[in-house]
Amino acid sequence: MNSSSAVPDVPPTAAERRRWARYLVDERAEADVYRRLAGRRAGEERAILLALADAEGRHEAHWLDLLGGEPSRLPRPGIRTQTLGWMASRFGSIFVLALAQSAEERSPYDDDPHASAAMAADEKVHYEVVRGLAARGRRRLSGSFRAAVFGANDGLVSNLALVMGIGATGVAPQLVLFSGVAGLLAGALSMGAGEYVSVRSQRELLEATEPSDYANATLNDLDLDANELALVYRTRGMPEDQALVRAREAVASAQQGTAHPGEPLAARDDDDVVGSAWRAAISSFLFFASGAIIPVLPWILGLSGLAAVVLALVLVGIALMATGAAVGVLSGAPPLRRALRQLAIGYGAAAVTYALGLAFGVTLG
Known part of the structure; x- marks a missing residue:
């Protein structure tokens, strides 16, 4: 790219220089993220990430040319970019690539007359490259992540609905606690058994078709x-x-x-594809239990009545939004939208059972 061809014919305004300086800082920060990620990778993925960093360096040179050299003062990188850099140097996880994918998708170069058409095209290609790298991680993570999210959310929603329904009938707090613990064990055992049967059946089916x-x-x-x-x-x-x-x-x-x-x-050996039935069963048991214990915590702590219900709703709401946001980040979708969707599903189920509990409580009364 010949960056000098983009030098404006008229002196830039102060606002334009500030915008270019922001672009310069962002390009440097993004290049740093890719280099840090490359430092935690090997082989082809490392080479791809270093190539992306070099491409960001070309964009950096474009803005330096427009600015007439290194400015005496530069703005700080945005919080999102700083967070990406911090995560890349410590984790190098699929979450960083997913967030980088979202950042590449929001490139402002399409609407900026001082960014060349080649730069705008580069950003779109970068999005596809990062998306491809993230897809590799998603495929490696898909089975275990699916089990974790499905199990934990199932535990959160089902046990919240259970304790809300039981609590609404007006029974003693000890009965609500007993019901919650029983629901935890029953659900976790059911999840574990179901996952064992599912994986075992899949292995047997593959063995029959190989x-x-x-x-x-x-x-x-x-x-x-x-x-x-x-x-x-x-x-x-x-x-x-x-x-x-x-x-x-x-x-x-x-x-x-x-x-x-x-x-x-x-x-052929499909063990790596399907995995261990026992490992899947134990993981599902633990994931469900980790979610199902949260709605019961207020009663375990000795609370009762409205205080226990409110605390349970708050704790479960935080957990639902966290898992929903994680799904959104990994899938490249807006995290807040996914978080609110999970929250609406969980609270919706709890509202239905609470209403039923109130109805049964009135009837029994």
């Missing part, structure tokens, strides 16, 4: 030109002509006593 070595020992007895091995490859989605070639290669290799050069018939 290629086997049942026919490997007989490959050298097949006719080289007319054999059904090609049908095996066709069932796996290979075109007929390619399947026939692969089958002939396999039979010829078996007859010559050499290794099979084509696709192996033996089953």
